[in-house]
Amino acid sequence: MPDQPAENPSFISRCLGPLLPLGFAGVGVWILMSGRYVYRPGRSGGVLVLLPPDSLFAALFFISLSCVIAAFGFSGPRERWLFWGGLAGCVCALLVEGTRQLLGLAVYG
Known part of the structure; x- marks a missing residue:
């Protein structure tokens, strides 16, 4: 079977x-x-404002999420580094911020 040309x-x-x-x-x-x-959850009019350091964990989550999504456009070692590095950043940010929320240490504005 001949090689198919790349689309x-x-x-x-x-x-x-x-x-x-x-x-x-x-x-x-x-x-x-x-x-x-x-964060504005729905039409209830409630607003949640996270201040530092909690907002910094939200920023780390979004930047790490962009690395995970960008990994799908690469191949080879760069794909692995972007995916696993982004996934580690997302999990760490969620764990730390979730723990701060559950313990009542989060800073709201």
Whole structure:
């Protein structure tokens, strides 16, 4: 069976695919720069504002999530480093922030 020629990637994967990890990384950088993370759960009008250091863990989570998503666009060792490094960052940020929330140590604004 002869080798099949490689298909050109579609417009979505070529041009719009990088926007998803860039968007998550942008949110993480925005949280780092502003120092607060605002969450509005639904239409109830309630607002949750996390202040440092809790917002920094939210920023670490979003930046790590962008690494995990970006890993799907690479191959070889770079894919492994991005995936496992991003996954470790996401898990660490969730564990630390979840523990702070459960123990009542989180800083709200």
